[in-house]
Amino acid sequence: MKFILIFGPQAVGKMTVGHELTKITDLKLFHNHMSIELFHPFFGFGRETWRLANLLRREFFESYASSNQYGLIFTYVWGFDLQEDWEFVNQTCEIFESKDAEVYFVELESSLEERLKRNVTPYRLEQKPTKRNTEQSEQDLRATMDKHRLSSYEGEITRSNYVRINNTDMSPEEVARMVKERFLL
DSSP states (O other), X not given: OEEEEEEOSTTSSHHHHHHHHHHHSXXXXXXXXXXXXXXXXXXXXXXXXXXXXXXXXXXXXXXXXXXXXXXXXXXXXXXXXXXXXXXXHHHHHHHHHTTTOEEEEEEEEOOHHHHHHHTTOHHHHHHOGGXXXXXXXXXXXXXXXXXXXXXXXXXXXXXXXXXXXXXXXXXXXXXXXXXXXXXTO
């Protein structure tokens, strides 16, 4: 079993790279909005949506880690200044590692200008209904960037199976191939 965590700020390309990675490997993609979009119509972006999304994710991860599947990709906006995000990542990795899964970290970074372009792409809007109010989505992207640290510091991620990729000028296909080759997926 392989578990690939693709993380980075909003609209950096996590879901799209994950999708491309599923095309060239036997990995499955569970992007973070799959759980958020389930509860958002009932609770908005309030505390209850996040609580339920995290419960669902944990149960799903435990089931998937116990399966005979090849592996899973999960995307995540990691607030490096938030202890609860560190705890979520550590708990998620522990679920997979307790089943002898190999865990890989892929950090994506891109310029703000490029992220704003990606924020309104048709594939993103199709997959993430909560992003369809593009004005609100852009405001949220900018506010989150100002409020939280969404990229790691040099040397902060100490896992050996870690790669940081600036994908500003790269296609999702190029990034997916790079990840596949780097981790021999």
